[in-house]
Amino acid sequence: MTSTQRPVRITDVAALAGVSPGTVSKALNNTGSLKDSTRERIRAAADKLGFVPDPDARWLASRRSYTVGLLSVDAAGRFSIPVMLGAENALAAGEMSALLATSRYDAVREAYYLKTFTNRRVDGIIVTGRTIDPRPPVAVDIPVVYAFAPSQDPDDASVIPDDADGTTKIIEHLLSRGRTRIAHVGGRPHKHASEVRAGTAAAVLAEHDLELVTPPLHGDWSEEWGRRAVDQLLQQLGSAPGRDDLGVDAIMCGSDQLARGVTDRLRELSIAVPEQIAVTGFDNWDVMALSSRPPLTTIDLRLSDLGRRAAEMLLDAIAGNPHHGVEYTPMELVVRSST
Amino acid sequence: MTSTQRPVRITDVAALAGVSPGTVSKALNNTGSLKDSTRERIRAAADKLGFVPDPDARWLASRRSYTVGLLSVDAAGRFSIPVMLGAENALAAGEMSALLATSRYDAVREAYYLKTFTNRRVDGIIVTGRTIDPRPPVAVDIPVVYAFAPSQDPDDASVIPDDADGTTKIIEHLLSRGRTRIAHVGGRPHKHASEVRAGTAAAVLAEHDLELVTPPLHGDWSEEWGRRAVDQLLQQLGSAPGRDDLGVDAIMCGSDQLARGVTDRLRELSIAVPEQIAVTGFDNWDVMALSSRPPLTTIDLRLSDLGRRAAEMLLDAIAGNPHHGVEYTPMELVVRSST
The missing domain is CATH 3.40.50.2300 (Response regulator)
Structure with a gap:
C-alpha cells in the first residue's frame, strides 16, 4: 500500500469475502467459532487487499514481529x-x-x-x-x-x-597547513584501529615523499601516556623545549584523550600549539576535544x-x-x- | 510454579480437559476450528495448572507482553x-x-x-x-x-x-580530614542539583558551627569555569598564590569537570593539592576523575x-x-x- 492509496478498511475485506465486518475481525483475531473454510476465505481476501488491522494482527499474518x-x-x-x-x-x-x-x-x-x-x-x-x-x-x-x-x-x-579514511583526512589536513615533519602518538599497539591508523599515516606521507619523523609511539589510551609521549618524542629526536628547531611540527594522536595529554604537556614545556607544533586528536569526544587548550582538530567517527x-x-x-x-x-x- | 515442581506439560492440560494434546494446542494458539465452549474449557484447565507453552502463548493468555x-x-x-x-x-x-x-x-x-x-x-x-x-x-x-x-x-x-546524601558525605569527609575553611564551586545556578548541593553543604557545615568561606560560586559545568573560579575565589578572599595562609583549605566542586578545571588552575598557580587545598568532584566520571592531577575524591551517583x-x-x-x-x-x- 503506497501513501497515495486510500487505506484498506475492514469493510472492504468483508465485502470481498461476503461476510460481516464482525466476522472478519473474528477470523483475523482468531476469536469466536468459525469454520476453517470461512476463516481461510477471509484471510485470502485480507491478503489480496493488503489489509493491516493492527500491529499484533499484522504479526499474526506475516509471522514478522516488526x-x-x-x-x-x-x-x-x-x-x-x-x-x-x-x-x-x-x-x-x-x-x-x-x-x-x-x-x-x-x-x-x-x-x-x-x-x-x-x-x-x-x-x-x-x-x-x-x-x-x-x-x-x-x-x-x-x-x-x-x-x-x-x-x-x-x-x-x-x-x-573507515579508519583509513579518517587518517587520510587528518594527514592531508596537516600537509595543507604546511606541516611536513609529523609524528604519531598512538594508543595500544596490535589493536586493529592502531595498526590501520599508523599504517595509513605512513602510506599517505609516502605519496608525498615524506615519512613520520620517528616510528609510531605506542602506549595505552590515557592522557598520562600522551603527556609522557611528548618527552619520549623530543628525546628520540635529540630535541628539547626552547630550541628554534624542535625537529617536529605536528603530532597526530590516535585519540582525543592522547591529544589532550600531548597539548597539556606541550603547554607545560612552553611549546606553542599550533604555532610550533600542531596537534590532532581522533574521535571528536566533545569533553576532551573542547576542553583541551587549544580545542582540538580531530576526526568524528560518525x-x-x-x-x-x-x-x-x-x-x-x-x-x-x-x-x-x-x-x-x-x-x-x-x-x-x-x- | 516453583523450580522444585515438574513443569506442567501439554498432556497434563489435555488429560484435565478431556481432549487431545493437538486440540489443546489449537485452543491456546487460536488456530483451527473449535467450539467456544471447548476452547473455554481448555483455557480453564491450562490456567488451573499454570501451563505456559511459550512466550507468545503466555502473552495471549495473560494479555501481558513481558x-x-x-x-x-x-x-x-x-x-x-x-x-x-x-x-x-x-x-x-x-x-x-x-x-x-x-x-x-x-x-x-x-x-x-x-x-x-x-x-x-x-x-x-x-x-x-x-x-x-x-x-x-x-x-x-x-x-x-x-x-x-x-x-x-x-x-x-x-x-x-540523593544529592543531599552525596553532599553530606563529601563535607563530612573534608571535615574528617581536618578541613574547616571550605569553598564551593558549582555549575549552573537555579538547577535543582545545584541548589540541593549548595544548600546541603551550608547546612552540614552549620551543624559544626562552620560556614562556607564565601557564598557559593556558580557558573556553568565546564572545566574553563572551574579554572576561572579559582582566581575569583582567591580574589574574593583577598588572597593570592604564594601566601602561607590562602584563606581556604578545601574546594568542594559540583562536578568532576569543574574539579578538574580547579586542580589544573591550582597546579598552574603552584598551589599544592591536597596539601594546601583539598579538592573534591561529583559524579565519579572516570575520564575526568582519574585523569585529574591528582586523581579526584568524588561522589559516585550509583x-x-x-x-x-x-x-x-x-x-x-x-x-x-x-x-x-x-x-x-x-x-x-x-x-x-x-x-
Whole structure:
C-alpha cells in the first residue's frame, strides 16, 4: 500500500469475502467459532487487499514481529551507545521497534539474550562491540548485522568506521597547513584501529615523499601516556623545549584523550600549539576535544550514521536482500584551533 | 510454579480437559476450528495448572507482553544511559525484555514512541531524563516510573539520586580530614542539583558551627569555569598564590569537570593539592576523575543502582502494587588522592 492509496478498511475485506465486518475481525483475531473454510476465505481476501488491522494482527499474518534486537557487549558504551541510538532512530522511522540487551562481555549472558530474541521472534539482530577488532559470529538463523565490531566470518554483513579514511583526512589536513615533519602518538599497539591508523599515516606521507619523523609511539589510551609521549618524542629526536628547531611540527594522536595529554604537556614545556607544533586528536569526544587548550582538530567517527547504516543493511536482509562482507562508513574532519 | 515442581506439560492440560494434546494446542494458539465452549474449557484447565507453552502463548493468555518500554529524552546519555542499562539488567533477570526509545527532547517524537509502546502492549514504561529537574508526566494508562528526572505530579512514582546524601558525605569527609575553611564551586545556578548541593553543604557545615568561606560560586559545568573560579575565589578572599595562609583549605566542586578545571588552575598557580587545598568532584566520571592531577575524591551517583530500583518499582506496579512519590537512592564516596 503506497501513501497515495486510500487505506484498506475492514469493510472492504468483508465485502470481498461476503461476510460481516464482525466476522472478519473474528477470523483475523482468531476469536469466536468459525469454520476453517470461512476463516481461510477471509484471510485470502485480507491478503489480496493488503489489509493491516493492527500491529499484533499484522504479526499474526506475516509471522514478522516488526522488532529488531540490539545486542551490545558493552555496559559503558562510549562507542556502542551512539551506534545503537543511530540504529534505533533509523528503525523507528521504519516502524520497527528495538529490543535492548547488554551482554557485558559475558558469553553466557550473550547466549541468554540471543535465546530471548529468538523467543520474541525478532526479525533480525544488530550486534555492536567496544572495539573494531573482529568478533566471533553469533549462531542464529535470522538476519544479523555487525556494527563497529565486524564478524570474523567474511560472509557475514559488517559495517565499521573507515579508519583509513579518517587518517587520510587528518594527514592531508596537516600537509595543507604546511606541516611536513609529523609524528604519531598512538594508543595500544596490535589493536586493529592502531595498526590501520599508523599504517595509513605512513602510506599517505609516502605519496608525498615524506615519512613520520620517528616510528609510531605506542602506549595505552590515557592522557598520562600522551603527556609522557611528548618527552619520549623530543628525546628520540635529540630535541628539547626552547630550541628554534624542535625537529617536529605536528603530532597526530590516535585519540582525543592522547591529544589532550600531548597539548597539556606541550603547554607545560612552553611549546606553542599550533604555532610550533600542531596537534590532532581522533574521535571528536566533545569533553576532551573542547576542553583541551587549544580545542582540538580531530576526526568524528560518525557513529550515529554507522548505526543508521547497520539498520538499513538489516532491513535489506529482512526483506530478502542480505549484504555480505565489511562495509566502511566515512569519517569527518573537524577543524579547531590546535592546527 | 516453583523450580522444585515438574513443569506442567501439554498432556497434563489435555488429560484435565478431556481432549487431545493437538486440540489443546489449537485452543491456546487460536488456530483451527473449535467450539467456544471447548476452547473455554481448555483455557480453564491450562490456567488451573499454570501451563505456559511459550512466550507468545503466555502473552495471549495473560494479555501481558513481558516487555517494558525505556524512554530516554537524551541521545548523548551520559546520565540516562547508565540508568537504562541498570534497568535493562534488572528487567532481564525477571525475564522481561526492554524496548528502547530515544525522544531527543522532541515532544512529537515522545508522543510517537508512547503510542508505539502502547501498540506493542508494553506492561509499563521507565522514563529517564538528562537532569534531575522535574519533567511533565506522560499520558498513558499503564504503570510508569520516572528515573533520574522525577515527574512533576507528586502522585507518580519517581526515583532520583540523593544529592543531599552525596553532599553530606563529601563535607563530612573534608571535615574528617581536618578541613574547616571550605569553598564551593558549582555549575549552573537555579538547577535543582545545584541548589540541593549548595544548600546541603551550608547546612552540614552549620551543624559544626562552620560556614562556607564565601557564598557559593556558580557558573556553568565546564572545566574553563572551574579554572576561572579559582582566581575569583582567591580574589574574593583577598588572597593570592604564594601566601602561607590562602584563606581556604578545601574546594568542594559540583562536578568532576569543574574539579578538574580547579586542580589544573591550582597546579598552574603552584598551589599544592591536597596539601594546601583539598579538592573534591561529583559524579565519579572516570575520564575526568582519574585523569585529574591528582586523581579526584568524588561522589559516585550509583546510576546503575538507580536504574535497577526503577525496574523493581515498575515490576511492583505491574504486579498491582504501585509506588507513589519520590524515592531517593544513596550515593557513594570514592576517596582518591585529591583529599
